[in-house]
Amino acid sequence: MSKIQEIIAQYGNKQGGIIEAYHAVQKEYNYLPNEAVTEAAKVFGVSEAQAYGVATFYSYLAVEPRGKYIIRMCESAPCHVAGADEVIKAIESELGIKVGETTADGKFTLELTECIGQCQATPVITVNSEPIFDVTPQQIPEILKAYK
Ligand code: FES
Structure with missing residues (x-):
């Protein structure tokens, strides 16, 4: 078996x-x-x-291989207004992938998510469900370095 x-x-x-x-x-x-x-x-x-x-x-089930670290960018209105788009761009350029894709080394997958109830600290991303608050595009390289 x-x-x-x-x-x-x-x-x-x-x-x-x-x-x-x-x-x-x-x-x-x-x-x-x-x-x-x-x-x-x-x-x-x-x-x-x-x-x-x-x-x-079910959107939480995936039939394609995904990375070891799943990064999700909150896309709901408060995060959006706080600059989610800019953060997504920074992640995409840092990892060389687009939303929905996985890096060639199988380390990172980038996805979007609805509000995770942490709107007091927008924009919010999660890495394997751990939230990271008040993210700026400038912080992205530093944040991702911790997982590389
Ligand atoms: S809108 Fe992003 S955490 Fe609520």
Whole structure:
């Protein structure tokens, strides 16, 4: 049994277990490898197309490989007004990727997020869900250095 099979088997007899199983796989791999989708189809008795549909329906599940560090820029109005666009540009130019992409070394993925409830310290980014507050474009190289 592969590791993915083992993880999915743990949720096999739970109602709605497919989503929990995907979560557990993603926690381990940072995304859902193909094998997770084919295996879930088998275990939960649905077609592969249906299993894939579930995987792509939820925005927090990813079917493409993602980086070790997931950077999310808050895009909601208060962060936007506070200069989120400029921060995104700084991250894109520092990492050489666009929003939605992953660096070639597999280290960083850049994504957008809705308000994370920290509007008192806009703009906010998160790195693997850890928030960083009052970010300026000038700080980006320094912030990212800590993860390189
Ligand atoms: S709008 Fe960005 S944290 Fe609320």
